[in-house]
Amino acid sequence: MNEKRLTRVEDGKVIAGVCAGLARYLGVDATVVRVVFVLLGLFAAGLLIYLILWLIMPAETAA
Template sequence: MAGAPGGLVRPRNGKIIAGVCAGLARRWGVRPSLVRLLAVLSCLLPGPQFVAYVVLWVVMPKER
């Protein structure tokens, strides 16, 4: 993993769209499918979830 141990990065493998959910799952120590499910369910609520995902996509570095 690139950067500091436990850093927030988008993985090269195991990603579906941009790797944001997989990177968050790795950082929190949970399964990526759980984070993906929570992300999809959160889209049912009002708020800037899609914007937050796009911002994380841009801000999170790729794994080297």
């Protein structure tokens, strides 16, 4: 069964793999997700959301 899971990824990560994992889950380019977080970061919401996701998203396990 090919189950779609939201995880932090090791390949393509810049800081913690949150944006790359979120991009993989949503099926978009990681650059788009990073730009959204930077724009949200201008209002301090992006940093808070990123830190929360970093804490709650499990790391990708090697299969």
